[in-house]
Amino acid sequence: MIRQLFPTDYIPSIFDLNISELKRNNIKGLIFDIDNTLVPFDVTHPSEKIINFFEELKSHGFKICLVSNNTEERVIKFNERLKVFAIHKASKPRSRSFKKAMALMQTDQNNTIVIGDQIFTDVWGGNKAGIKTILVVPVSERDEWITKIKRGLERTVIRIYERQRKKLK
Numbered sequence: 001m002i003r004q005l006f007p008t009d010y011i012p013s014i015f016d017l018n019i020s021e022l023k024r025n026n027i028k029g030l031i032f033d034i035d036n037t038l039v040p041f042d043v044t045h046p047s048e049k050i051i052n053f054f055e056e057l058k059s060h061g062f063k064i065c066l067v068s069n070n071t072e073e074r075v076i077k078f079n080e081r082l083k084v085f086a087i088h089k090a091s092k093p094r095s096r097s098f099k100k101a102m103a104l105m106q107t108d109q110n111n112t113i114v115i116g117d118q119i120f121t122d123v124w125g126g127n128k129a130g131i132k133t134i135l136v137v138p139v140s141e142r143d144e145w146i147t148k149i150k151r152g153l154e155r156t157v158i159r160i161y162e163r164q165r166k167k168l169k
């Protein structure tokens, strides 16, 4: 049961994504959460570093879709310079938006990954949709109040996940 909450991998930040490994694993589609995965929830636009990284990912042929539970205004503004597929009010952890993202990118469960900072939305939702998930450390300690509540439980899940991962290595 708790395995449903475990990510496939856990890395410090999106910039630690290993492009050659993604290619080796035949990954074609990348689903990114926005808030605290790419920028703090109260930052409107992506940094130059993110814009350049997304361009690099695109140049390698990856399709990208932002999947956010945040509002249409937030997601459209954030996507102005990234120009990737984007879904707002995604209702994660429901799997509906992940399926929609794959349809937009023309990818499937086997060649798509979800990258996000939250166990109970990104990881659980991705797992339910049958997609590999990569958990990242939140870019900021600032959280919306609803997220703040979940962080304590999240830390417990991450601790158990890391203990099991160590055993497997």
Ligand SMILES: [Mg+2]
Residues within 6 Å of the ligand: 033, 034, 035, 036, 037, 116, 117, 118
């Ligand atoms: Mg997030």
